[in-house]
Amino acid sequence: MDRFKGQPRLPKFAVPKSYDIRLKPDLVHCRFAGSVAVNLDIVAATSFIVLNAAELSINGDFVSFTNRDSSKVLKPSSIELFQEDEILVLEFPDTLPLGLGVLSIQFEGTLNDRMKGFYRSTYEHNGEKKNMAVTQFEPADARRCFPCWDEPACKAIFKITLDVPSELIALSNMPIVEEKIDGTLKTVSYQESPIMSTYLVAVVVGLFDYVEDHTSDGIKVRVYCQVDKANQGKFALDVAVRTLELYKDYFACPYSLPKLDMIAIPDFAAGAMENYGLVTYRETALLYDDQHSAAANKQGIICLSISFYSLISLTLFVQVENMSSDY
Incomplete structure (x- = not known):
């Protein structure tokens, strides 16, 4: 051995x-x-x-x-x-x-x-x-x-x-x-x-609340967070739905999973992780509080959403095209 x-x-x-x-x-x-x-x-x-x-x-x-x-x-x-x-x-x-x-x-x-x-x-x-x-x-x-x-x-x-x-x-x-x-x-x-x-x-x-929306072609999108924080997920939810619509046109390929969940984790080492269908985030990278969050938090949510949904959309597109990759 x-x-x-x-x-x-x-x-x-x-x-x-x-x-x-x-x-x-x-x-x-x-x-x-x-x-x-x-x-x-x-x-x-x-x-x-x-x-x-x-x-x-x-x-x-x-x-x-x-x-x-x-x-x-x-x-x-x-x-x-x-x-x-x-x-x-x-x-x-x-x-x-x-x-x-x-x-x-x-x-x-x-x-x-x-x-x-x-x-x-x-x-x-x-x-x-x-x-x-x-x-x-x-x-x-x-x-x-x-x-x-x-x-x-x-x-x-x-x-x-x-x-x-x-x-x-x-x-x-x-x-x-x-x-x-x-x-x-x-x-x-x-x-x-x-x-x-x-x-x-x-x-x-765990124990979570969530907010939910759908894309124009019926993809269910949810933002999960700690109980009583659901309102702080509404901005990220709106960005997610809009970004999925954008990349559907940009890659000329629909998002090929039946749902997209995003979840805010209190203890999380990275900013976010682009798992298929379940993107995990550090809380401050996903949730936005109108009363207490800085404008930079809103900008960070937009930047992370664009980059991570780009990665997901691209890797799913590659998979659909039966291309192989080490990554």
């Missing part, structure tokens, strides 16, 4: 095609549990699968690879997480069959306080301090949330399912397709994403 240590890129034995990810964040104890099923194409003879993982605890009893043609379930003979290299190496007793299969892994992790990976941000509600769960995966921190091929060129489709407290709002890149409530817990499932890099996957769970 040591042969994979210290390498700048993952080996090309296997190519991920799609991920089915399920996460259950615990906002009280600041931990999360999860599972991932990765549809893989084994393209070269190997008895190893090597992917990225960092600061995760892997449940070795629930790691397996199932070949699609034979339906044979293969268990790894050895599992090693190299923390320094942030890689997970699975060794199998025999050479893996070429072709498609499913890699299944269960894991646990911590909602850290470092504003990267799957982390916790704090806010106050009715005088009580509470936690929200937030993702920030750029440049290479999706591996702190789920085992994956965490390189920009390793694009895939993502299907997300979240198990969260029933009173909270759970957001991801795509619209909700099903929501089931079982007592104090609800399970929220989302549409499959377009093909994208791991660093664009996004999840946010």
Whole structure:
């Protein structure tokens, strides 16, 4: 297994095609549990699968690879997480069959306080301090949330399912397709994403208000923020709708996602992050208070909106045209 240590890129034995990810964040104890099923194409003879993982605890009893043609379930003979290299190496007793299969892994992790990976941000509600769960995966921190091929060129489709407290709002890149409530817990499932890099996957769970509008062709746009701050999101909402209309004409290509959510995060390292369908922002970069905000805040919202929606529109346009990119 040591042969994979210290390498700048993952080996090309296997190519991920799609991920089915399920996460259950615990906002009280600041931990999360999860599972991932990765549809893989084994393209070269190997008895190893090597992917990225960092600061995760892997449940070795629930790691397996199932070949699609034979339906044979293969268990790894050895599992090693190299923390320094942030890689997970699975060794199998025999050479893996070429072709498609499913890699299944269960894991646990911590909602850290470092504003990267799957982390916790704090806010106050009715005088009580509470936690929200937030993702920030750029440049290479999706591996702190789920085992994956965490390189920009390793694009895939993502299907997300979240198990969260029933009173909270759970957001991801795509619209909700099903929501089931079982007592104090609800399970929220989302549409499959377009093909994208791991660093664009996004999840946010917390207590929020929002304001909403639509573009002329029916794209739902929302600005989420802390409770009682919804009015501060109206300016950004107006800018977002106008900018999407502008770029639809500029790129001669409609925005190809069914919705655009923007959310203000109290603890956020960057100004904003252009996740497909769920753009995350530092609060001061998204919210505008007519009574207290400076004119520079309004200018900043406009500049960020133009630049980030440009990035989103351009990358979606590139995807539609079936062009490949490392970024």
